[in-house]
Amino acid sequence: MIRLLLADDQALVRGALSALLALEPDLEVVAEVGSGDAVLDAVREHRPDVALLDVEMPGLNGIAAAAAVRAEFPDVRILIVTTFGRPGYLRRALQAGASGFVVKDTPAAELADAVRRVYAGLRVVDPALATDSLIAGESPLTAREAEVLQAARDGSSVAAIARKLFLSEGTVRNHLSSAIGKTGAGNRAEAVLIADGNGWL
Template sequence: MIRVLVADDQALVRGALAAMLDMEADLEVVARAGDGAEAVEAARRTRPDVALVDVRMPGTDGLSAAAGLVRAVPGCRVLMCTTFGRPGYLARAMAAGASGFVVKDASPEYLVDAVRRVHRGLRVVDPGLAAESLAYGVSPLTEREGQVLAAARGGASAAEIAVRLHLAEGTVRNHLSAAIGKTGARSRLEAVAIAEDRGWL
């Protein structure tokens, strides 16, 4: 029997996923959670084999929860399941230790099979999302450009970024300009959004 935890902030979706998985003879939903922190706590109590986790949840999101689950219950495999199939989410989920990434519009059969496959130690990634991620390739940003661009989240000024990263303001402007050029953006905030979407930050 494969013990499964389902984490999704929408009660209806959480219930539907749990009901669907419980219909399988070899799957048993042992816990449900409405956010990432709750998922990690439930996993500590119930020791699931697989955690099916939504990416976007209030408070502790699914990406942070994935890292927490891997630390809290090392034997638990994490399968991200989301409406938002973006290369950036895929890259961050895999970096957090997730074993798979599927989108919610996948067929029930595909989702059930994905749970079984990650339980066996295999990686499962939505094919369309994998192809999109490969198309974007490796980040063109240097390490420092990535740091400066990440610090620009939320609209921080060049002066604020310079203080935070202990750089000269002119150096920050140069890195931001290079990052904007490499992402094909028109502004630093657009560059942040593009880099995040493509998994470069």
């Protein structure tokens, strides 16, 4: 029996995934959580074989949660199951130690097969997303540029971003300017949209 942990902030999606996977004779859902912050504690308590993680969740996102799980429990396999099939997410998830990456519209039988393959030590990646990832390439942004764009996502002023990130306003302006240039955007709001759309944030 393959023991599963499901992490998704949408209760309806989490429940549907649980119900679908529970129909498989060799799969057992042993824990469900609704935030990235709860993933590591659930792994400690329930010791799943495979953790199915959404990317965008409150607290830790699924990629950060994957890295935390892999650091403490390297034998637990990670399968990212997300609505957001963005090339940058795929690349970052694999770098964080995920063994697989599929989108939520994957048919139930294929999802169950992906779980089995990941459990067996294989890598499973949505083929269309893998192609898109190769075409898109790596993020051109530095870690600090991505952090500044992330902080600018809600329309915060340069001063507010500087306070939040403990940077000078000049440094924030420089990072924003660089990020705008690297993304080919016309302004920082557009740079956020482009970076977000590619999964770089």
